[in-house]
Amino acid sequence: MTEAQSRPAKKNSSASLFVDIVVCVLIPTLILKKLSGDDALGPNLALVAALSLPLAMGLFGFIKDRKISFVPAIGFISILLTGGIGLLKLPKEYIAYKEALIPSFFAIATILSNYTKYPLIRTFLYNDAFMDTDKVAHRLTELDRHDEFNQMMVKATWMLASSFVLSAVLNYALAKWIVVAETGTDAFNDQLGTMNLYSYPVIVLPCMVITIFALFYVMKHIRRITGLPMEEVMRQ
Numbered sequence: 001m002t003e004a005q006s007r008p009a010k011k012n013s014s015a016s017l018f019v020d021i022v023v024c025v026l027i028p029t030l031i032l033k034k035l036s037g038d039d040a041l042g043p044n045l046a047l048v049a050a051l052s053l054p055l056a057m058g059l060f061g062f063i064k065d066r067k068i069s070f071v072p073a074i075g076f077i078s079i080l081l082t083g084g085i086g087l088l089k090l091p092k093e094y095i096a097y098k099e100a101l102i103p104s105f106f107a108i109a110t111i112l113s114n115y116t117k118y119p120l121i122r123t124f125l126y127n128d129a130f131m132d133t134d135k136v137a138h139r140l141t142e143l144d145r146h147d148e149f150n151q152m153m154v155k156a157t158w159m160l161a162s163s164f165v166l167s168a169v170l171n172y173a174l175a176k177w178i179v180v181a182e183t184g185t186d187a188f189n190d191q192l193g194t195m196n197l198y199s200y201p202v203i204v205l206p207c208m209v210i211t212i213f214a215l216f217y218v219m220k221h222i223r224r225i226t227g228l229p230m231e232e233v234m235r236q
Contacts, residue, residue, distance in 0.1 A: 029194075055079050106167075148225055174199065
């Protein structure tokens with residue numbers, strides 16, 4: 001593939017990330033912080049409007065791909081829980097519990113999936129979207145090194161699970177620190193918007209570093225175990 005041929009994919013990826021940040025973070029944050037007063041939409045309508053954007057984006061992805069993916073499904077549930085807590089005026093502490101619950105579920109599910117036929121590490125880090133897993137599997141069979149490969153994947157699983165544990169701790173701490181107003185108020189919405197805005201630099205970036213480290217760990221050991229150069233393993 002030439003450099004010119006690779007540019008559209010890179011541009012599409014960058015554009016998609018930009019749209020995700022604008023639709024799921026920036027616009028909902030502005031709605032929660034600027035339109036929650038009684039002179040605007042009010043707390044309830046502002047909360048519904050802010051959450052409807054990422055919700056609509058998730059539904060659009062489902063309609064476009066014609067399938068329910070694991071991660072978007074959890075995100076969909078998370079949005080519904082946030083809306084339910086706010087609209088039903090449940091105790092504000094529930095937000096912190098909810099924020100810690102989702103990544104904790106991912107951590108537990110990732111570890112337990114190691115004992116099934118469908119380890120989640122293969123969904124998150126080792127999949128056909130960016131690796132030629134068939135070529136790797138064929139090479140492992142040739143060299144009879146499947147056991148060594150599986151042991152490496154178990155270690156990578158624990159690395160990935162640790163990123164979810166870190167996310168759970170940071171999510172809970174951030175929610176407890178920021179969201180102190182009672183639910184159903186414009187102050188609660190304002191604080192929810194602040195938490196939404198801070199979550200990316202405070203939570204996403206550290207967890208992304210761990211995930212990238214785990215990915216490089218997998219790539220390094222695939223090269224060591226199979227002898228295949230990464231140019232042959234990675235999708236172009």
